Amino acid sequence: MTVKGIIIKENIVGEGDKYITLFTHELGQIQISALKSTNYKFCSVTQLFVYGIFEISKIYSRYKLINVEIITTFYKIREDILTLSYAMYIMDFLLEVTKESLRQSDLFQLTLYTLHELTKSNPSLKLIRCIYELRAMRCLGFMPNTQDCTQCGNAIGELDMTKKYYFSVADGGYTCCSSSKHRLRYDTIHTIRHILNSDYNHLYKFELLPEIYNELASFVIQYTVYHIEKSFRTLSFIREIERILLI
Numbered sequence: 001m002t003v004k005g006i007i008i009k010e011n012i013v014g015e016g017d018k019y020i021t022l023f024t025h026e027l028g029q030i031q032i033s034a035l036k037s038t039n040y041k042f043c044s045v046t047q048l049f050v051y052g053i054f055e056i057s058k059i060y061s062r063y064k065l066i067n068v069e070i071i072t073t074f075y076k077i078r079e080d081i082l083t084l085s086y087a088m089y090i091m092d093f094l095l096e097v098t099k100e101s102l103r104q105s106d107l108f109q110l111t112l113y114t115l116h117e118l119t120k121s122n123p124s125l126k127l128i129r130c131i132y133e134l135r136a137m138r139c140l141g142f143m144p145n146t147q148d149c150t151q152c153g154n155a156i157g158e159l160d161m162t163k164k165y166y167f168s169v170a171d172g173g174y175t176c177c178s179s180s181k182h183r184l185r186y187d188t189i190h191t192i193r194h195i196l197n198s199d200y201n202h203l204y205k206f207e208l209l210p211e212i213y214n215e216l217a218s219f220v221i222q223y224t225v226y227h228i229e230k231s232f233r234t235l236s237f238i239r240e241i242e243r244i245l246l247i
């Protein structure tokens with residue numbers, strides 16, 4: 001059989017036996033063996049981030065790689081350590097949220113658009129992470145409510161530029177019934193709505209004032225941690241590099 005997939009993990013076991021984990025369009029997350037005897041021909045085509053058409057066979061419950069036709073390797077991601085680290089975080093994130101036999105076409109498309117965005121020159125890495133996480137929340141069924149109060153159901157109504165609105169991470173979005181740490185402005189709510197609803201072609205095509213980015217990032221990062229319940233080592237690594245580079 002053939003599947004379209006992105007390599008989200010590569011693993012060498014023993015004396016060169018290689019396993020790759022794919023996030024596939026058709027079968028969700030699957031692990032495939034590319035055994036030593038055939039490894040030499042798969043070395044370069046079974047690297048992290050490779051997006052391609054994978055010919056595989058299933059023997060009992062295990063998948064074996066037969067052939068790969070590369071669509072893209074996203075090689076430009078590897079030219080900058082920080083860009084590479086953010087891309088690796090996205091792979092870690094996918095390892096956590098994708099499952100075998102669970103088709104997640106929307107998340108698959110989002111990931112391809114995001115990896116492509118990371119190949120551009122001078123990508124806004126922090127903003128890309130924020131956008132990816134928030135849109136992924138929608139793909140995973142955790143879309144925050146930006147229209148009605150999550151407690152009493154009252155509509156948020158026409159947004160007022162002079163007002164600030166409370167958003168609750170635990171309640172899943174806008175609230176008029178209680179105050180919360182996340183007091184968001186008109187522009188921030190518009191940005192959240194854009195990220196949640198834009199088509200992928202336009203998803204990354206905007207810039208933000210620093211104060212709006214800070215509000216957005218504070219909300220999105222906490223919202224993601226709350227719903228995914230996992231701390232990622234790649235994020236600690238990114239924080240460390242950014243601390244050293246004073247970013």
Ligand SMILES: [Zn+2]
Pocket residue numbers: 149150151152153154175176177178
């Ligand atoms: Zn309310």
